[in-house]
Amino acid sequence: MSRFFRAPTCLPVLLCVAAALAGCSHHDDNTYQGYIEGEFVYLGSSQSGKLAQLPVARGQTVEAGAPVFALESVDEAAALQQAQQQLAVARAQLADIQTGKRPPEVNVIKAQLAQALANARKAALQLTRDEAQFRVGGIAKAQLDDSQANADATAAQVRELTHQVDVARLPGRSQQIGAQSAQIEAAQAAVAQAQWKLDQTRVSAPARGLVYDTLYRVGEWVQAGNPVVQLLPPQNVKVRFFVPETIVGALAPGRALAIHCDGCAADVPAKITYIANKAEYTPPVIYSNENRAKLVFMVEAHPSAADAARLHPGQPVAVTLQ
Structure with missing residues (x-):
């Protein structure tokens, strides 16, 4: 189904927005342009069947263990x-x-x-x-x-x-x-084995998170392994930005930073969780006359789960190192 590729279609828009932001000057020497990214959890079943229940809706926040969807299970129940x-x-x-x-x-x-x-x-x-x-x-x-x-x-x-x-x-x-x-x-x-197959027809949320999208409607046939719900736990929200090689040696996981976004009442604190160990040339998302042809390193940072709700995947932000 074509809607399985809905999430990647936002990438060109993200590249254009980030490129425009990269052309702007930094707030100061420790500020860099970046964007919010989400690591989605795609919930599916190992069994095929017709979608019988979909109690969640796009934009809804569900708790861990909450039922997310259920397939028809007449055959599995009879086998059990x-x-x-x-x-x-x-x-x-x-x-x-x-x-x-x-x-x-x-x-x-x-x-x-x-x-x-x-x-x-x-x-x-x-x-x-x-x-x-x-x-x-x-x-x-x-x-x-x-x-x-x-x-x-x-x-x-x-x-x-x-x-x-x-x-x-x-x-x-x-x-x-x-x-x-x-x-x-x-x-x-x-x-x-029969009990496991029957349990696989009913899927629950593995963690608390936002229902980012639903990929099927009730009554549609779902092939085994195809995702039905796209979930975004708050701990899977992160900011990604690039720094020049001249300062990457001073960074380390755990270093604090502040995320500034348009419309946010206050900056969102975060901590660096990953620093790329391989340099790359300036990618198009941060292309500008100032840093063209310079080597940069990708850095990722995660805010707290409580603050993650204020950020949205694809959102351009400014990151200030502290």
């Missing part, structure tokens, strides 16, 4: 709900593995064991009687063998069902529990 349900399923499966079989299932095996115990006692009694009969010649050897086999089979069935009861009470194997725990961790990561 799906991830949460998948996490619940994974947790339930782990609980099932850890607790073994359900009590009714264990009771069925116990009933089968009780029946097997009864059959084993009956078979043991029958074997005892047949052994006594065989000793006196009352039954054949084949009938005794059948009784012995039946007693052995019922005893084995008792041992089998006893082990089944023990196994039913055991939790799942450690490998199964470990695998299911990994599934839960994966589901938790999916929930966190």
